[in-house]
Amino acid sequence: MTLITDHRVAPTPMVDPFGRMVSYLRVSVTDRCDFRCVYCMSEDMNFLPKQDLLTLEELDRLCSVFIEKGVKKLRITGGEPLVRRDIMKLFKSLSNRLGGPLEELTLTTNGSQLEKFASELADCGIKRINVSLDTLDPIKFRTITRWGDLDKVLTGIAAAQKAGISIKINAVALKGINESEVEAIIKWAHDGAMDITFIEVMPMGDIEPDRFDQYWPLSQLRAQLQSRFTLDEIDYRTGGPARYVRVKETGGRIGFITPLTHNFCESCNRVRVTCTGTLYMCLGQDDASDLRAPLRASSDNKLLSDAIDQAILRKPRGHDFSIERNISKPAVTRHMSVTGG
Ligand code: SAM
Ligand code: SF4
Numbered sequence: 001m002t003l004i005t006d007h008r009v010a011p012t013p014m015v016d017p018f019g020r021m022v023s024y025l026r027v028s029v030t031d032r033c034d035f036r037c038v039y040c041m042s043e044d045m046n047f048l049p050k051q052d053l054l055t056l057e058e059l060d061r062l063c064s065v066f067i068e069k070g071v072k073k074l075r076i077t078g079g080e081p082l083v084r085r086d087i088m089k090l091f092k093s094l095s096n097r098l099g100g101p102l103e104e105l106t107l108t109t110n111g112s113q114l115e116k117f118a119s120e121l122a123d124c125g126i127k128r129i130n131v132s133l134d135t136l137d138p139i140k141f142r143t144i145t146r147w148g149d150l151d152k153v154l155t156g157i158a159a160a161q162k163a164g165i166s167i168k169i170n171a172v173a174l175k176g177i178n179e180s181e182v183e184a185i186i187k188w189a190h191d192g193a194m195d196i197t198f199i200e201v202m203p204m205g206d207i208e209p210d211r212f213d214q215y216w217p218l219s220q221l222r223a224q225l226q227s228r229f230t231l232d233e234i235d236y237r238t239g240g241p242a243r244y245v246r247v248k249e250t251g252g253r254i255g256f257i258t259p260l261t262h263n264f265c266e267s268c269n270r271v272r273v274t275c276t277g278t279l280y281m282c283l284g285q286d287d288a289s290d291l292r293a294p295l296r297a298s299s300d301n302k303l304l305s306d307a308i309d310q311a312i313l314r315k316p317r318g319h320d321f322s323i324e325r326n327i328s329k330p331a332v333t334r335h336m337s338v339t340g341g
Contacts, residue, residue, distance in 0.1 A: 013070045016315035024270035025071045033080040036146035072103040082113035095124035114156025122163035169196040175216035190252030197255030265318030284319020
C-alpha cells in the first residue's frame with residue numbers, strides 16, 4: 001500500500017501569538033500500549049475504539065500538511081507507537097520527506113518491539129530514538145511497567161545500536177523507586193554511548209497511585225548527582241526542553257526536563273496531535289482543536305490548513321503544572337499516553 005502524499009497547499013508558517021515558530025510536531029499514533037507504567041496509566045485503562053483513530057493514510061496526510069507549514073522535526077509517539085499495526089508503512093512514507101523540508105524523523109518508544117523493527121527504522125532514515133527506561137533492575141522494571149520485560153528492551157536497544165541508530169534514554173525520576181539507582185543508570189547509559197534525560201512526573205490523567213508519592217524533584221536528583229559526579233553546564237540542545245550537563249567522570253551527557261521546578265515554556269516550538277486528530281497546543285493545558293473533521297471534510301487541504309492556523313493562534317504562553325495543586329486532581333484530565341509526552 002502506498003500512502004497518500006499529494007495534497008499540497010501554499011505553506012503558511014505557524015507562528016503563535018508570542019512570536020514562537022512552531023517547527024516540531026509530535027504525533028501519537030495510538031493510545032494503546034503493551035506496558036502499563038504506574039505513572040502513565042491505570043492497569044485497566046480504557047482505550048479508544050479503533051474506529052475513532054485516524055488511518056495511517058490520514059496520519060500521513062496530516063503530517064504532510066504540518067511539514068508544508070514549517071515542521072522540521074517529527075516525533076512519532078503513543079501509547080506505544082510500535083504496537084500500531086502496519087506502523088512501518090507510515091514511517092516509510094514519512095521518510096520520503098527527509099532531505100527536503102523535514103530535517104528529522106524520530107520516535108519515542110518503550111523499546112519492547114525494537115528488536116523486530118530496528119533495521120527497518122534505520123532504513124527509513126531514523127538516526128536517533130528515545131527509549132524510556134527507568135530502572136535496570138528486572139523486578140523493579142516489572143513493578144514500574146506492570147507488564148514489561150527488561151531483557152526484551154535491552155535486546156531492542158542493542159539491535160537499534162547495531163543498526164546504526166543512536167539512543168537517548170528517558171528516565172522518569174521516581175521517589176523511592178529509582179532514587180538509589182540513578183548513578184548506576186547514568187554509568188550504564190554513558191558506557192553504552194547513550195545520553196540520558198531525567199523527567200519529573202507530570203500530573204496527567206487519573207491513575208491509582210498517589211502522584212505526590214512518585215514525585216521526586218530533579219533539583220534533589222541533581223544535588224544527589226553532584227555529590228558523586230562533576231557536572232559541567234553545556235550549551236547542547238536537541239530542540240526540546242531538556243537542559244544538559246556533561247559528566248566529567250564518564251564524558252557523557254545528562255539532560256533534565258523540569259516542567260514542575262523550572263518553567264521551560266518560553267522557548268516552546270512544539271505542538272502535539274493525538275491518534276484521533278486532536279491538536280493540543282500545550283502539553284499542560286486542556287485547550288485543543290479537532291483536525292479530524294477538516295481532514296475528512298475535503299480532500300483539498302485548505303480546510304485543514306486553516307484549522308491549524310486558527311489553533312496556533314490559541315497556543316498559550318505556558319502550562320500550569322503544580323504538584324501541590326495537582327495532588328488530588330490532575331492538571332489535565334488526559335493521560336500522557338494520549339498526547340505522547
Ligand atoms: N510508550 C512510549 C514510551 O514509553 O517511551 C512513548 C509514549 S510515553 C507516554 C512517552 C514518555 O512519557 C515516556 O518517556 C514516559 O516515561 C513519559 N511519561 C508518561 N507518563 C508520564 C507522567 N505522568 N509524567 C512524566 N512522564 C511521563
Ligand atoms: Fe506505555 Fe509509554 Fe505509558 Fe509506559 S509510558 S504505559 S510504555 S505509553
